[in-house]
Amino acid sequence: MRSKVVLGRLLHNRQARYGGIALILLIALAYIGPYLGAYDWTDKDFLAFLSPPDADHWWGTTSIGQDMYAVTLRGMQKSIVIGLLVALFATGLAALVGAFAGYFGGWVDKVLMWGVDLLLVLPSFLIIAIISPRLRGASWLWFVVLLAAFAWMITSRVVRSMTLSLREREYVQAALYMGIPRWKIILRHIVPNLSSLLIIDATLNVSGAVIGEAALSFFGFGIQPPDVSLGTLIAEGARNATGYPWLFAFPAGLLVLLVLAINLIGDGLRDALDPGSNS
Amino acid sequence: MSILEVRDLTVTFPGGIQAVRGVSYDVAQGEVLGIVGESGSGKSVTSLAIMGLLPQNAVVSGSVKLHGQELLGMEEGELTRVRGKAISMIFQDPLSAFTPVYTIGEQIAEAVRVHQKVGKDKAARRAVELLDLVGIPHPDVRAKAFPHEFSGGMRQRAMIAMAIANDPDLLICDEPTTALDVTIQAQVLEVLKTAQAETGAGIVMITHDLGVIAGMADRVLVMYAGRPVEQGVVDDIYYRPRMPYTMGLLASIPRVDGEQDTLVPIEGNPPSPAALPPGCPFAPRCPMHIDACDDEEPPLTQIGGGRYVACIRSREIEHKGMTGADVFPVPVIPPSDVARVPREERETVLELDNLVRHYPLMKGAVFKRRVGTVHAVDGITFDIAEGETLALVGESGCGKTTTLQQIMQLTPPQSGRVVVLGKDSSRLDKAARKALRGDLQIVFQDPMAALDPRMPVGDIIAEPLRAHGRKNVSQRVAELLTLVGLAPEHAERYPQQFSGGQRQRIGIARALALEPKLIVLDEPVSALDVSIQAGVINLLEELKNRLGLSYLFVAHDLAVVRHLADRVAVMYLGRIAEIGAVENVYDRPAHPYTQALLSAIPLPDPEMERSRKRILLEGDLPSPADPPSGCRFRTRCPKFARLSEADKRRCVDEEPSVARLARAKDHGAACHYAEEIEVITASEHQEEQ
Ligand SMILES: Nc1ncnc2c1ncn2[C@@H]1O[C@H](COP(=O)(O)OP(=O)(O)OP(=O)(O)O)[C@@H](O)[C@H]1O
Ligand code: SF4
Ligand code: SF4
Ligand SMILES: [Mg+2]
Numbered sequence: 001m002r003s004k005v006v007l008g009r010l011l012h013n014r015q016a017r018y019g020g021i022a023l024i025l026l027i028a029l030a031y032i033g034p035y036l037g038a039y040d041w042t043d044k045d046f047l048a049f050l051s052p053p054d055a056d057h058w059w060g061t062t063s064i065g066q067d068m069y070a071v072t073l074r075g076m077q078k079s080i081v082i083g084l085l086v087a088l089f090a091t092g093l094a095a096l097v098g099a100f101a102g103y104f105g106g107w108v109d110k111v112l113m114w115g116v117d118l119l120l121v122l123p124s125f126l127i128i129a130i131i132s133p134r135l136r137g138a139s140w141l142w143f144v145v146l147l148a149a150f151a152w153m154i155t156s157r158v159v160r161s162m163t164l165s166l167r168e169r170e171y172v173q174a175a176l177y178m179g180i181p182r183w184k185i186i187l188r189h190i191v192p193n194l195s196s197l198l199i200i201d202a203t204l205n206v207s208g209a210v211i212g213e214a215a216l217s218f219f220g221f222g223i224q225p226p227d228v229s230l231g232t233l234i235a236e237g238a239r240n241a242t243g244y245p246w247l248f249a250f251p252a253g254l255l256v257l258l259v260l261a262i263n264l265i266g267d268g269l270r271d272a273l274d275p276g277s278n279s
Numbered sequence: 280m281s282i283l284e285v286r287d288l289t290v291t292f293p294g295g296i297q298a299v300r301g302v303s304y305d306v307a308q309g310e311v312l313g314i315v316g317e318s319g320s321g322k323s324v325t326s327l328a329i330m331g332l333l334p335q336n337a338v339v340s341g342s343v344k345l346h347g348q349e350l351l352g353m354e355e356g357e358l359t360r361v362r363g364k365a366i367s368m369i370f371q372d373p374l375s376a377f378t379p380v381y382t383i384g385e386q387i388a389e390a391v392r393v394h395q396k397v398g399k400d401k402a403a404r405r406a407v408e409l410l411d412l413v414g415i416p417h418p419d420v421r422a423k424a425f426p427h428e429f430s431g432g433m434r435q436r437a438m439i440a441m442a443i444a445n446d447p448d449l450l451i452c453d454e455p456t457t458a459l460d461v462t463i464q465a466q467v468l469e470v471l472k473t474a475q476a477e478t479g480a481g482i483v484m485i486t487h488d489l490g491v492i493a494g495m496a497d498r499v500l501v502m503y504a505g506r507p508v509e510q511g512v513v514d515d516i517y518y519r520p521r522m523p524y525t526m527g528l529l530a531s532i533p534r535v536d537g538e539q540d541t542l543v544p545i546e547g548n549p550p551s552p553a554a555l556p557p558g559c560p561f562a563p564r565c566p567m568h569i570d571a572c573d574d575e576e577p578p579l580t581q582i583g584g585g586r587y588v589a590c591i592r593s594r595e596i597e598h599k600g601m602t603g604a605d606v607f608p609v610p611v612i613p614p615s616d617v618a619r620v621p622r623e624e625r626e627t628v629l630e631l632d633n634l635v636r637h638y639p640l641m642k643g644a645v646f647k648r649r650v651g652t653v654h655a656v657d658g659i660t661f662d663i664a665e666g667e668t669l670a671l672v673g674e675s676g677c678g679k680t681t682t683l684q685q686i687m688q689l690t691p692p693q694s695g696r697v698v699v700l701g702k703d704s705s706r707l708d709k710a711a712r713k714a715l716r717g718d719l720q721i722v723f724q725d726p727m728a729a730l731d732p733r734m735p736v737g738d739i740i741a742e743p744l745r746a747h748g749r750k751n752v753s754q755r756v757a758e759l760l761t762l763v764g765l766a767p768e769h770a771e772r773y774p775q776q777f778s779g780g781q782r783q784r785i786g787i788a789r790a791l792a793l794e795p796k797l798i799v800l801d802e803p804v805s806a807l808d809v810s811i812q813a814g815v816i817n818l819l820e821e822l823k824n825r826l827g828l829s830y831l832f833v834a835h836d837l838a839v840v841r842h843l844a845d846r847v848a849v850m851y852l853g854r855i856a857e858i859g860a861v862e863n864v865y866d867r868p869a870h871p872y873t874q875a876l877l878s879a880i881p882l883p884d885p886e887m888e889r890s891r892k893r894i895l896l897e898g899d900l901p902s903p904a905d906p907p908s909g910c911r912f913r914t915r916c917p918k919f920a921r922l923s924e925a926d927k928r929r930c931v932d933e934e935p936s937v938a939r940l941a942r943a944k945d946h947g948a949a950c951h952y953a954e955e956i957e958v959i960t961a962s963e964h965q966e967e968q
Contacts, residue, residue, distance in 0.1 A: 002733075002734055002735055002738050005735050005771055169728055170723045170724075170725065170728040170729040171728065171729050171730055171731045173723075174721065174723060174729050174789075175731075175742065177687050177716065177719075177720070177721050178716060178720075178742060178743040178746055178789075178793075179712075179713040179716035179717070179743070179746050179747065180742065180743075180746045181746075184746075188731075188734075188742075189731050189733075189734075192731075192733040192734070193731070193732070193733050195733070273733060274733075275732060275733065275735075275773030275774075275775050275776070
């Protein structure tokens with residue numbers, strides 16, 4: 001019943017519709033766009049270094065003559081996946097760990113929060129630096145796991161403290177008295193009531209992951225040249241943003257569009273889940 | 280000479296919410312005007328408008344004159360001078376009226392000094408005097424206490440002290456006793472009367488409790504959907520109501536004394552202030568409704584001396600001398616089959632034997648150490664037979680909710696036994712416990728808090744069914760919704776989209792889903808308006824009879840209990856003070872606490888209220904962490920105070936246990952000197968009828 005009602009509300013929600021359309025268009029651009037351009041992202045045009053956008057190179061070229069259009073879209077393919085997956089993992093983990101710790105209390109809480117605090121005090125950067133070399137050959141999906149693993153702790157603490165108050169609500173007690181298993185109570189009654197927080201957190205995580213990935217790449221982990229991502233492109237373009245704005249503007253603009261689309265979907269989902277809103 | 284004249288007061292909030300639509304009244308010196316009405320009828324907004332305390336975005340029009348001086352549109356600085364000096368207000372929640380960081384004495388002295396030119400010492404002395412006047416023991420010491428160190432009743436008294444600090448001409452009290460227990464309410468109302476006698480002020484008394492109004496007010500104004508619909512002298516309103524809404528309201532309240540058979544609910548809900556019906560706002564709920572009612576809103580017109588009614592059929596009601604029961608259809612509730620079998624031959628569905636629940640009292644933030652024990656439930660024993668309702672009553676903090684939790688948890692208690700349907704809770708394994716949960720269900724007090732706001736109603740009701748692996752879930756959900764008087768289409772809506780009474784019905788539907796044998800009801804109607812409450816009480820009664828349910832019913836409203844319960848157990852500080860059949864306990868209470876409790880309940884009957892003698896209790900409930908030795912009630916027991924020294928010894932040394940009273944079959948009290956007396960006497964008016 002709930003999924004049917006929420007889905008119905010989501011489809012009726014204008015923000016969610018626009019956000020969804022925008023996201024689909026962006027994905028289409030990332031994966032179909034490259035076939036429309038004249039250049040491949042590995043091609044180098046030795047006749048045009050740092051040339052501004054024109055009819056040949058739609059979005060200009062880089063300092064080594066790569067076609068910005070092809071490169072940016074190649075980067076975006078990676079970044080969309082990384083951003084969405086990291087957000088999903090990080091927020092999901094935060095919700096589960098926080099809710100279980102808050103709901104069960106006692107030693108479950110102690111152990112989980114001890115883990116959270118440990119991860120918080122450990123310099124995440126150092127850990128990634130240590131682990132990364134081992135992952136060199138492995139799938140870049142490991143990198144997603146790594147990014148997510150260090151992005152969920154603070155949220156899980158917030159979730160835990162909110163759960164502490166939700167736990168005392170009568171409807172949670174009522175569920176217990178009905179004989180519903182505790183893990184089901186957490187998934188059915190606690191997590192949905194934290195959805196506003198979780199959705200905001202997930203949307204923030206998307207942009208956080210894209211940017212964070214760039215910072216790591218800069219230090220030589222994660223996506224390595226010659227491969228690119230939106231993050232590495234933005235980081236590189238930012239240095240010359242005034243002189244050669246196209247190096248910065250296109251990747252940054254796409255990131256903004258991506259985040260906007262995700263935000264719209266998030267807002268729509270929040271409204272759809274929140275019976276108090278009637279949009 | 281009237282102190283306050285309100286004329287055509289209207290208040291509109293953004294979004295076209297017409298909260299108040301033309302209220303006019305006068306309050307004379309020394310007079311008490313009672314304002315009653317359901318939640319959202321605009322009672323509070325009216326008084327906030329008079330005080331000039333509404334938010335900026337509210338549009339106020341009309342006229343409010345204090346001693347002939349117009350208050351509306353008065354400049355803020357001047358208004359502040361009037362507020363607190365000439366008019367004071369007493370709120371429902373006294374904690375919000377005090378600043379937590381200053382002592383009560385300082386704050387009262389401050390209130391004095393704002394409006395009077397007196398020295399600091401003199402103001403402080405005046406504060407102590409005022410606290411003494413409102414009956415705070417050791418006022419000189421207590422003046423140095425902080426607000427959170429006061430109990431609810433004491434805070435309310437302190438607020439009254441502050442309100443009368445400057446001899447105001449008018450006191451506006453908005454639900455001054457709603458948050459308090461009955462015995463404390465009786466004390467505070469007494470203080471309010473003293474305060475009025477002292478200051479000679481006029482009082483505007485806003486409440487939804489028709490009993491309180493009957494005892495306090497000289498005149499009554501009934502509000503509905505932002506407008507007064509009837510106004511008159513208190514006796515006229517109570518004995519000769521002329522507006523269907525007032526009639527319905529009076530017929531829907533359960534009474535502690537009365538032998539009403541069935542309560543008369545008013546169907547439907549008050550209209551939303553943003554979407555009012557075209558004609559009479561009560562029309563959609565009014566059984567006397569005729570086409571002419573929809574033409575225009577009937578104005579408040581005078582019928583006879585000082586009486587105003589807004590109903591086009593009021594003269595007809597007057598001529599025919601109609602009462603609430605004539606106008607509103609009295610529901611028929613089928614009798615119960617089980618009740619015919621004598622109690623002893625019925626199955627026992629719940630048995631508590633010497634149940635104990637103590638909580639450790641911890642202190643310290645970092646290193647917690649145990650500094651004592653809270654005796655929340657301290658050895659209670661009772662049983663419930665099939666098809667029977669046992670009510671557990673008592674003031675807040677006496678252990679009612681703890682008892683319920685101990686039963687609902689179905690885990691071994693600290694001490695004693697809980698036996699549900701013949702199964703001892705300490706000998707249950709996981710599967711047996713889950714199976715038993717299907718037979719034991721609960722309905723909570725706050726219908727909003729007990730329903731997951733993020734779940735559609737259909738899922739909420741289906742949850743227990745799915746958890747116990749039942750088939751045909753959606754069909755059963757539709758059945759249950761119909762059973763509690765809702766429509767099957769409602770399954771897709773969320774709890775927010777229902778009114779309080781409807782939400783409670785959803786809670787009841789969920790409790791019924793698994794066809795339980797015993798339902799535990801934790802204050803199921805206390806959050807509802809009277810007219811709605813009646814409907815839910817009737818529903819509970821009907822379901823019980825039809826489905827052969829047993830109820831364990833927890834309530835602090837003794838009138839509701841009398842109406843619904845077969846037997847009643849009165850709790851005090853974790854123990855049972857008196858237990859027995861409802862007729863026995865209510866008509867011949869034997870324990871001094873029960874006597875005080877029953878005599879504290881305001882009756883919706885002005886004549887009886889005037890002639891009644893109250894047994895007022897001293898002080899507050901002692902802390903359950905440190906109950907008095909011997910009889911726990913002795914610190915407040917009026918009887919104890921009258922005993923000889925030798926007799927007193929027994930109360931101090933020996934804890935009384937529930938003993939069956941000699942003459943009655945089902946009646947026991949835990950008092951060494953139990954003696955049955957009658958506290959609620961029938962009024963002359965009732966006898967006439
Ligand atoms: N600040 C506000 N903004 C918008 N609407 C308001 C505001 N304050 C009150 N209302 C609306 O005005 C109407 C009257 O409210 P009011 O508080 O006077 O009711 P009441 O009779 O005191 O009810 P209760 O018995 O619950 O105290 C309600 O519909 C309420 O929702
Ligand atoms: S005016 Fe009509 S609808 Fe309104 S209360 Fe009177 S009879 Fe009922
Ligand atoms: S035992 Fe004594 S103190 Fe207790 S209620 Fe009876 S008379 Fe009062
Ligand atoms: Mg109010």
